[in-house]
Amino acid sequence: MSFENLNLIEPILRALKTEGYTKPTPIQEEAIPIVLKGRDLLGCAQTGTGKTAAFAIPILQILSADQKQDNSHRPIRSLILTPTRELAVQIGESFTAYGKHTGMRHTVIYGGVSQHSQTEALKRGVDILIATPGRLLDLMNQRFVHLQHVKMFVLDEADRMLDMGFINDVKKVISKLPVKRQTLFFSATMPPVILMLADSILFEPVNVEVTPVSSTVDAIQQSVYYVSKGDKKNLLIHLLKDKAIESALVFTRTKHVADRITKELVKAGVSTAAIHGNKSQNARQNALNGFKNRQIRVLIATDIAARGIDVDSLSHVINYELPNVPETYVHRIGRTGRAGLSGVAMSFCDGEEKAYLKDIQKLIGKQLPVNDSHPYPMSQSELHSNYEAPKKEVRKKPSSHKHGNKSSSLPANTGGSHWANKAKKTEGGGSPPAGSGNNKFSQKSNSGGKKFLGKKP
Numbered sequence: 214m215s216f217e218n219l220n221l222i223e224p225i226l227r228a229l230k231t232e233g234y235t236k237p238t239p240i241q242e243e244a245i246p247i248v249l250k251g252r253d254l255l256g257c258a259q260t261g262t263g264k265t266a267a268f269a270i271p272i273l274q275i276l277s278a279d280q281k282q283d284n285s286h287r288p289i290r291s292l293i294l295t296p297t298r299e300l301a302v303q304i305g306e307s308f309t310a311y312g313k314h315t316g317m318r319h320t321v322i323y324g325g326v327s328q329h330s331q332t333e334a335l336k337r338g339v340d341i342l343i344a345t346p347g348r349l350l351d352l353m354n355q356r357f358v359h360l361q362h363v364k365m366f367v368l369d370e371a372d373r374m375l376d377m378g379f380i381n382d383v384k385k386v387i388s389k390l391p392v393k394r395q396t397l398f399f400s401a402t403m404p405p406v407i408l409m410l411a412d413s414i415l416f417e418p419v420n421v422e423v424t425p426v427s428s429t430v431d432a433i434q435q436s437v438y439y440v441s442k443g444d445k446k447n448l449l450i451h452l453l454k455d456k457a458i459e460s461a462l463v464f465t466r467t468k469h470v471a472d473r474i475t476k477e478l479v480k481a482g483v484s485t486a487a488i489h490g491n492k493s494q495n496a497r498q499n500a501l502n503g504f505k506n507r508q509i510r511v512l513i514a515t516d517i518a519a520r521g522i523d524v525d526s527l528s529h530v531i532n533y534e535l536p537n538v539p540e541t542y543v544h545r546i547g548r549t550g551r552a553g554l555s556g557v558a559m560s561f562c563d564g565e566e567k568a569y570l571k572d573i574q575k576l577i578g579k580q581l582p583v584n585d586s587h588p589y590p591m592s593q594s595e596l597h598s599n600y601e602a603p604k605k606e607v608r609k610k611p612s613s614h615k616h617g618n619k620s621s622s623l624p625a626n627t628g629g630s631h632w633a634n635k636a637k638k639t640e641g642g643g644s645p646p647a648g649s650g651n652n653k654f655s656q657k658s659n660s661g662g663k664k665f666l667g668k669k670p
């Protein structure tokens with residue numbers, strides 16, 4: 214299958230060629246024809262599967278077919294709601310890339326920065342608006358944004374919206390959209406509350422799921438380093454002496470540790486920056502840009518801040534601290550090994566984290582190879598001690614995970630080989646894809662047919 218087979222218009226095909234895309238990813242192959250036909254879509258896919266292009270390309274194509282030739286004021290005809298500023302910016306970059314020959318105009322709005330340049334762009338008129346919920350509501354209340362002409366609506370990362378407490382804002386926004394519209398709904402997991410929301414806003418959607426295949430994790434070269442907590446910093450500096458690590462994304466559980474090791478690495482002469490919730494939007498964006506253009510070699514991130522980070526050809530992920538939610542491990546290592554590249558994931562495990570490691574290995578269904586050829590091995594007594602972190606205190610799972618069974622909650626796609634995976638497509642109003650084998654997705658929505666946010670008649 215090639216992009217030409219998807220009946221895309223020449224300006225888009227040209228842009229995809231410039232991007233170096235040779236063939237569609239499974240979610241693109243399935244979703245693009247469905248969206249071009251005008252159908253609603255329920256997509257079970259996470260970042261890294263190519264889902265942005267799966268909705269951006271058909272939106273650009275449909276809207277440009279209906280383009281006003283004059284330069285009169287352009288109403289917003291497509292709205293993309295996404296949970297984080299980083300994702301919003303990245304989606305904006307995708308529209309810039311795929312839409313550069315279409316004449317479509319878009320802008321991105323998010324909180325934490327002055328609204329001036331955003332409102333100026335809105336006044337000039339845009340066809341496509343990419344927004345986070347809080348700033349969008351704010352600008353709607355100030356009458357800078359009018360949604361009555363929206364014909365294509367995308368809800369991106371719905372489960373993350375729920376985790377981050379945005380679901381009521383999302384519902385408020387949806388209540389202002391025209392009832393007659395096309396809706397594309399994406400979520401990495403499908404707990405019942407998300408399925409209920411989907412059921413209430415989609416009209417006879419086609420379900421597309423990127424098959425969760427655990428072997429996708431295998432495509433990434435993984436290893437674990439047993440090391441005492443106090444030696445982690447030295448081990449990190451030691452590993453970074455290897456020039457083969459051109460760029461590394463380093464994960465910590467807390468902002469405090471992220472800041473501390475950033476200072477240590479800078480002191481050791483490694484160009485490093487941190488992104489986490491306490492950093493201003495500008496600081497986060499600068500760090501991300503520096504990392505993308507290779508001025509910064511190491512980016513230290515907490516899980517929420519890293520959500521959706523999309524860096525082409527990231528070679529290494531280092532888990533400085535293991536996550537206490539095992540699914541997070543899979544999300545983290547999925548940041549490497551994109552687009553068919555091989556990836557390396559190194560995980561540090563101290564005495565207190567052995568319980569987390571056990572959970573991770575259970576989830577991915579294999580033991581991680583141990584790398585003990587490093588200068589900071591854990592003492593034998595610590596290695597064999599049975600002390601594990603007190604699970605009850607720290608192992609809080611985000612609400613989106615609590616309904617699923619563990620083995621089915623691997624993100625749809627994580628590794629380098631994942632684009633070889635098949636996407637599954639099923640038709641019908643909100644029902645799960647046949648034989649998805651994913652309990653989360655297979656949960657029946659029990660909304661009882663109550664449609665509270667307006668479906669198409």
Ligand code: AMP
Binds near residue numbers: 235265
């Ligand atoms: P996404 O899941 O939308 O965040 O996309 C993940 C990454 O894959 C981004 O860097 C995209 O630029 C890239 N990408 C998306 N579609 C393709 C494709 N068909 N071929 C190659 N790279 C792609």
